[in-house]
Amino acid sequence: MKRTMRTAALAAAVLLATLVAPAGAAHADAPAPRVDLRVLVVSDGGPATEAIAAELETAGTPYTRVDLADAGRPVIDSGFLAGTVDGRPHARFQAVVLPDDNPFPAGSAEMAALADYERTFAVPQVDAYTYARPEVGLRYAVGDGWAGSVDGVRAEVTPAGLAGPFGYLAGEVPFEDNSPAVDESYAYLSAPAPGADFVPYVEASIPGRPSKGSLVGEYRHDGRRELVVTFVYNRHQRQFRLLARGIVEWMTDGVHLGEDRNYLAVHVDDVLAADDRWDTELNCTPGDVDCPPGEGTPDPIRMVPADVDHATDWQDRRGFTLDLAYNAFGSVGHREENGGADALADKFVAERDRFRWVNHTYTHAFLGCRQDTSVVPWTCATLPGGGTDWVGEDEISDEIATNRAWGHAAQLPLRDDELVTGEHSGLRISPQQPEDNPHLGPALTGNGIAWLASDHSRDPAQRRVGSATTVSRYPMNVFYNAGRAAEQVDEYNWIYTSRAQGGSGICEDNPATTTCLPEPLDTATGYAEHIVPLETRIALGHVLANDPRPHFIHQSNLAEERIAYPVLDGVLDSYEDLFAAGTPVVNLRMADIGTELSRRAAWRTALDAGQVTAYRIGTSVTVETPGGLAVPATVPTGTLHGTTAYGSAYAGARSGWATSGGTLTLALPAPATAPDVAAPGGSRHAPTAPAPRTRVPRAVSAPAPQGPAG
Structure with missing residues (x-):
């Protein structure tokens, strides 16, 4: 049988003529x-x-989650799955997970x-993690196959997967x-079973054998299609992140609400x-608030013109634009x-059009409370009558407007x-300033600021401050x-080692810190061998x-030894090794990022309010929403919105708002x-035996310690 990629344009009338509905045979006319453009996710909590x-949630793809452990969950029967509307059959889900x-x-x-529903409406099923059998x-993963750890394995997408x-x-x-000390993955590798209509999409070599086994593949049987995944993963692991887009595209036949792109911007x-x-003897930064007043001698780091030439050459070579926040x-x-x-x-002014520029205030003044730096850590100064001494609206406005004028x-x-x-001053910062400077919002409004940067590590959620909406930065x-x-x-050693090793002890005080070190890094090799791979990952x-x-990052990181570039190159080199040319990194400026997050x-x-209804009838997609709401969708090339192509090309599809x-x-x-x-054959019902229990390593449920590998 010829195996072809099923696209979004499956002809439902043909399917109804060839497949049998639960309530009886459908007719060709x-x-x-x-x-409905909605996915059913049946979860065991794994x-x-x-x-x-999580992938559906992030992309904005509607789904209904049924928790098998919930005693009050709905029963999955024909009435739950389908019905009629306006005299036509109505499938409530376009895919089943x-x-x-x-x-x-x-x-x-x-x-x-479920099996009858999938047959009737040609609805695909994803087996999120199942035993090879x-x-x-598939053949059983014994004898000629493999069941065990696949940590560090380099799997391959097959020609069928790439097509x-x-x-x-x-x-x-x-x-x-x-982490070499923790199992982070587990898989059942085996070849297709004799006579099975199974197409491997992702394979890996079976340890100790010259053959390969399937990790992800399509199994067609009994008028149904299943995407069979035989390795376990969590939402953060790179192997899943690489395959998540394809899993969603397969199960939705390339037509779904929501969009997924790969973004990188560097300020x-x-x-x-x-x-x-940083002073390596004092373990603080003379001239900044982490050193007691008068301790040490400031030693500033500032770029030179040659660093600008290096930055422009790097941008040209990488096809990437940096955002420069200037004072x-x-x-x-x-x-x-x-x-x-x-x-x-x-030099910068001469090369101004080679970069994107962002107002970073005139003097880089702290725009929250007035800081009392006579103590470390600093505290907010108070007024004689009590209350916080805040930087005023006029001072904030001058910092914004003067820098803009320059x-x-x-x-x-x-x-x-x-x-x-x-x-990111003016915004709340714990523990010293748990609320925004009340003068910040009016100053932002007075200067027409729409997008305000925040620190993702302390203020991650997008929120309004005066006229501005925050854009958190990593x-x-x-x-x-x-x-x-x-x-x-x-400095890294100081922060992330124990007090007994000469460090700050932050890891002893906060066990949740994930970048802690078992011992100090070698100052000669630690950056290239540990920090760069970790930050890249x-x-x-x-x-x-x-x-x-x-x-x-900061301008200091583009000066002297230009230590930021190995990390940036590591990210972009890794990306280019992983993705085809039609899936480039999307490099947006801050306003466009803010708009994307707000949408x-x-x-x-x-x-969440149930205000979106979306469905497909044949080759027509209809989305009903409140007026003025921007709708994200991913569709095949050739899809029209009116008389123009929908969205823009990305990853072999069209997507956008x-x-x-x-x-x-x-x-x-x-x-x-x-x-x-595939023509129906064999039993008209689901297998009577449930799937065997699969193994889930500890590091899939709980993240492995951060390390340089990967």
Whole structure:
């Protein structure tokens, strides 16, 4: 039988003519069914089904979760799954996700209802993690197969996978191995069973044998299609993140609400200013608030013109644009101290159009409470009569407006509605300042600020402050006060080792810290061998998680030894090794990131409120929403919104946002050929035996300790 990729354009009328409905035979002239754009996720609480549910949640794809452990859950029967609407058959789910191929007791009527439903409406089923055996089209994973750890294995997408749902990948799917002391994955590797209509999409070599076994494949039988996954994973592991898009595309036949892209933006703070250097003897930063007043001598780090040339050359080579958050007084003060000369600012201004620029305030002043730095850590100063002494609205406004005016005079390509305050100040920071400066919101409104950066580690949720909406940024563990690798490692050791090892003891005080070290790193090799691989892996994890939030570093990291570049190159090199050319990193500026996050929040609110109805009839998709709501969708190439192509090309599909007056209609491309569906055969009901119990390693349920590998 010819095995072809099933696309979004399955002809429902043909399927109804060839498949048998639970209530009796359908006729060829029966109306095409309405299939709701919603996924049914039947969960046993295990990490695999929860990972798929998380992928749907993040992408904005509607789904209904049924918890098998919930005594009050609905019964999955024909009435739950389907009905009629306006005289036509109505399928309430476009796909079914199960923990395994049969999570119900032997002879279950619920499994039989699911099987009949899938046959009738050509609804695919994903077996999130199941045991390899003939019931799923595979040989048993004994003898010629393998059952065990696949930590560090480099699996491969097969030609069928590349031609089908995983065509956005370059070919390899590396499995994580972050800690040699912890099992992080487990799989059942085996070949297709004799006579089974099984197409492997992702394979790995069977240890000790020249053959390969399937990790992900499609099994067609009895008029049904199953995506059989025989390895366990959680939502964060790289192997799942690489395959998640393809799993969703397969189960929805390429037509679903929501979108998934891979984003990376990097903000460079303090441009034109200087950053104080870490003192390896004092274990603090002279000139900054972590050193007692008068202790040590400040030793500033500031870029030079050659660093600008390196940055522009790097951008050209990588096809990537940095966002520069600048403090104009860094140049003004430098000119005052150097007879009017500032070669760095002159170079940046000459190359201004090579970067994106963001207002970072004029002097980088702290815009929250007035800080009492006579103690470490600092505290908020109080007024004589009591109460917090806040930086005033006029001072905040001057910092914003003066920096903006300098940028306009220098003809920087700014957006006036973006702002990064120094140290994200003005926003709440625990424990010293648990609330926003009350003068911040009015100052932002007065200056027309729409997008305000926040620190994701302490203020992750998008929220409104005056006229502005926050955009949280991920801090990279490439420190602002380090221009050389040895300084970075020394400070890293101080933070992440125990007091007995000469460190700060933060890990003893907070066991939840995940980057703790068993022993100090070698200052000569620790940066390249530990910190760079670890930070690369963490940042790449954000990129693969459909997360548009930017990362931030500092100008000091582009100066001297330019220690940021190995991490950035590590992320981009890894990405290029993993993805095909049609799936590039999406590099947005802050306002566009804020818009994406705001749209997602509004969409999620509408979904949670039950305000979205979406369905497909044949090649027509209808989405009904409150007026003015932006709708995210992923559809095949050739889909039209009116007379124009929907969305933009990404990962072999079209995706994007469209706003309608309450009803959005999309016209899908017609199928090129009749659907290739396996003819019904054998039993008309589900297998009587439930799936055997599979193994889940501890590190899949609880994350493994952070390490440099991966």
